[in-house]
Amino acid sequence: MTIELLNREALKPTVQEHIPRPAATEAQLQLLSWAAPVAILLAWEVASRAGLIAPQVLPAPSSVAETAWRLTVSGDLFKHLGASLLRAAIGFVIGGAIGFALGVLVGFSRVAEASLDRSIQMIRAIPFLALLPLVIVWFGVDESGKIFLVALAVLFPIYINTVLGIRQVDPKLLELARVTGLSRMKTIRKIILPGAMPSILTGVRYALATAWLALVVAETVATTSGIGFLAMDAREFLQTDVIVLAILIYAVIGISADGLARFLERKLLAWHPNYAKEGRK
Amino acid sequence: MTTDTAVIVRNLRRRYGERVVIDGLDLTIRKGEFVALLGESGCGKTTLLRALAGLDPVNGGQIDGPKQPAVVFQEHRLLPWASLWENVTLGVDTAQGRKQAEAALGEVGLAGREEDWPRNLSGGQAQRVALARALVREPQLMLLDEPFAALDALTRIKMHVLIRELVARHRPGVLLVTHDVDEAIAIADRILVMRNGGIAASYLTADIAPPALRETLLQELGVESDSRAA
Numbered sequence: 065m066t067i068e069l070l071n072r073e074a075l076k077p078t079v080q081e082h083i084p085r086p087a088a089t090e091a092q093l094q095l096l097s098w099a100a101p102v103a104i105l106l107a108w109e110v111a112s113r114a115g116l117i118a119p120q121v122l123p124a125p126s127s128v129a130e131t132a133w134r135l136t137v138s139g140d141l142f143k144h145l146g147a148s149l150l151r152a153a154i155g156f157v158i159g160g161a162i163g164f165a166l167g168v169l170v171g172f173s174r175v176a177e178a179s180l181d182r183s184i185q186m187i188r189a190i191p192f193l194a195l196l197p198l199v200i201v202w203f204g205v206d207e208s209g210k211i212f213l214v215a216l217a218v219l220f221p222i223y224i225n226t227v228l229g230i231r232q233v234d235p236k237l238l239e240l241a242r243v244t245g246l247s248r249m250k251t252i253r254k255i256i257l258p259g260a261m262p263s264i265l266t267g268v269r270y271a272l273a274t275a276w277l278a279l280v281v282a283e284t285v286a287t288t289s290g291i292g293f294l295a296m297d298a299r300e301f302l303q304t305d306v307i308v309l310a311i312l313i314y315a316v317i318g319i320s321a322d323g324l325a326r327f328l329e330r331k332l333l334a335w336h337p338n339y340a341k342e343g344r345k
Numbered sequence: 346m347t348t349d350t351a352v353i354v355r356n357l358r359r360r361y362g363e364r365v366v367i368d369g370l371d372l373t374i375r376k377g378e379f380v381a382l383l384g385e386s387g388c389g390k391t392t393l394l395r396a397l398a399g400l401d402p403v404n405g406g407q408i409d410g411p412k413q414p415a416v417v418f419q420e421h422r423l424l425p426w427a428s429l430w431e432n433v434t435l436g437v438d439t440a441q442g443r444k445q446a447e448a449a450l451g452e453v454g455l456a457g458r459e460e461d462w463p464r465n466l467s468g469g470q471a472q473r474v475a476l477a478r479a480l481v482r483e484p485q486l487m488l489l490d491e492p493f494a495a496l497d498a499l500t501r502i503k504m505h506v507l508i509r510e511l512v513a514r515h516r517p518g519v520l521l522v523t524h525d526v527d528e529a530i531a532i533a534d535r536i537l538v539m540r541n542g543g544i545a546a547s548y549l550t551a552d553i554a555p556p557a558l559r560e561t562l563l564q565e566l567g568v569e570s571d572s573r574a575a
Contacts, residue, residue, distance in 0.1 A: 236422055243398055243416040244436030244478075254435065258426040335426040335462050 123305040128312070131305040140294075145313065147289040151207065152279050155214025160271065163219040164264070167226025171260070172252075181227075188220045192274075193281055205286035210279065217278035218271040225267025229260025261332055262339075269325040276318050351376045351486040351518020352397065352410030359392055359403050366392045368542030369406070376485065377516035379509075381523055381533035385566060388539050390522045394488050397520065414486035415479035415517070419494050421471035423463040423478075430459035433478045449477035452511065469500035476508065480515055487517040493528065505532045526562045530555050538565045 088096070105125055111117050112124030119127070135141035166184065169176040192213065203209030233256050241251040283292020291310050298306035333339040351374045359367040366389040374380050384390045395401040397408060398416045423432045430446035439445065447459055453473040463471060472492060479487055489508075493501045509532055512519055523529055529536045530550060536558075538546040546565055548558060563569075 236418070236420065237424065239400060240418075240422045240435075242400060243413070244482075245413045246436045250436070254427070255424065258424070261426070333426075335464065337464050 120302050120304055123308060127305050128308050131309050135309070144290050144294045148279060148283065148291045149317070151210050151290065152214060152275055155211045155278070156218050156271070156275050158211065159215030159218030159275070160222050160268070162215070163222030163271075164226055167223045168230065171227045171230030184223060192216045192278060196281065196285065200286065210282035210287070213282045214275050214278045217274040221270035221274060222264070222267045225263045225270070226260065229263030230256055232263065233259035262336060265325065265329050265332065268328065269322065272321040272325055273318070276314070276321060280314060349375055351378070352408065352414075354397070355407045355409070357393070357396065357403055357406035357408065359389070359396060359401070365542055367396070370543045372537075372544060374486065374518035374520060376518050377512070379512055379519045379521070379532060379534045381521045381529035381536045382539055383523065383526065383529055383536060383562060383566060384539035386524070389542055390539055391490060393539070394490050394520060394522050397486070398488050411485045414488050415482050415484035416488045416490065417472075417475050417479050417492040419491045421463070421475040423471055423474055425463050428460050428462060429455065429474055432463065432474060433481050435478065437481060445481050446477070449481040450474070452480065453477045453507065469496050469504065472496065472504065473507070476511065480511060483515065484517045487519045489519065489521040491523055494523070494525070501528070508532060526559055526566070529562070530558055536562065538562065
């Protein structure tokens with residue numbers, strides 16, 4: 065009898081008080097995500113100072129920072145950075161303009177598509193870096209060759225995404241253009257281009273990344289200015305601190321370019337639920 | 346065509362390949378008259394509306410009406426990248442565009458939302474903007490292609506009241522394509538039944554009591570009425 069009672073007592077479901085623990089706040093998670101890179105940097109610094117890593121192999125972060133400061137003060141850094149950015153910008157504008165113009169043409173006209181698209185796709189199939197020897201033969205080692213390579217790298221992503229964007233515009237909205245009596249030009253300006261904009265901006269983002277890649281390769285081969293020159297010149301004298309600095313600058317500019325693309329998306333696609341406010345992660 | 350008519354259709358023909366969808370159809374709609382067009386799926390209701398809107402070609406006959414009637418579709422078809430007022434005045438080229446849009450949005454109960462974006466609207470609100478977009482043109486003929494079909498029942502009733510008011514004020518001729526018998530009875534002056542590529546029957550809603558009309562229409566559409574059981 066007593067045993068039974070006890071058992072019954074034991075079988076009763078226990079009501080546990082459930083107090084939800086506060087989840088880590090956004091700020092704490094942010095902090096955590098930076099912990100690993102900072103730890104690696106610290107370990108690297110310590111290893112270098114302790115003599116575990118030879119400075120010719122990999123210089124300490126502090127010595128890279130020193131070099132950055134030295135080159136900033138002397139003005140060399142800005143001179144080379146400016147040269148690189150100018151090349152990238154000119155190449156981007158030329159390649160982007162051609163890619164966009166071709167994209168609009170092919171996007172609107174089946175005749176243009178039939179006559180142009182196959183050739184463009186064939187050229188696109190060539191990895192643009194494979195053209196490097198030919199580019200050097202054509203242009204020598206001066207600026208135009210590098211700009212050509214960047215423009216070529218930019219052209220295709222912009223072209224493809226412009227065509228795609230125009231083709232994907234909702235046919236129901238094009239029907240609306242007809243019943244509201246929009247002219248051809250207004251249909252393009254008010255419906256087709258805004259409708260194609262998300263896709264075009266995706267192209268811009270890809271193009272920025274490939275432009276940068278093209279620039280690195282072009283500058284590394286033959287040049288007398290630019291970040292790439294800085295790195296290649298330093299290689300001659302085993303100045304690994306300058307080489308690492310050049311690599312870091314490439315990385316920073318890559319991130320900035322992506323940030324610029326995101327900024328454009330937020331600005332131009334404010335109407336789009338995916339890009340509004342917080343933007344895409 | 347007198348100044349009182351919104352559109353006259355004579356002997357309209359339309360076929361897809363071998364299949365004749367509209368076969369010698371005649372139709373006249375007066376200004377201010379609200380006509381509902383019922384018919385089974387695939388009977389050619391929407392084909393007729395699209396022909397009147399100038400969206401589809403016809404194979405014969407005559408449409409004597411405005412070149413650019415206003416159209417409201419089942420989906421709102423607002424441009425997501427344009428503000429509400431820009432949506433309303435799309436294709437309207439006047440200096441007073443903004444003012445006209447404000448007035449039209451006010452009429453559909455969305456005053457003060459001119460700068461808002463379509464994504465912030467509910468389905469019913471978006472469809473009201475589509476109505477404002479149609480009305481701002483002061484159309485002689487307004488074509489409605491099941492514009493309330495995707496709305497919930499309560500919103501639909503509110504829209505019925507609103508559209509009646511708007512048509513009474515602006516007095517366009519209206520052709521409403523719908524599959525909803527009750528909707529047709531609630532808002533139309535005249536109800537047409539389309540069958541075999543033509544207008545098979547025509548009823549004035551003022552002439553017949555709604556329950557009787559409902560039963561008649563359901564029979565016309567080949568549905569056994571349940572009103573006797575109820």
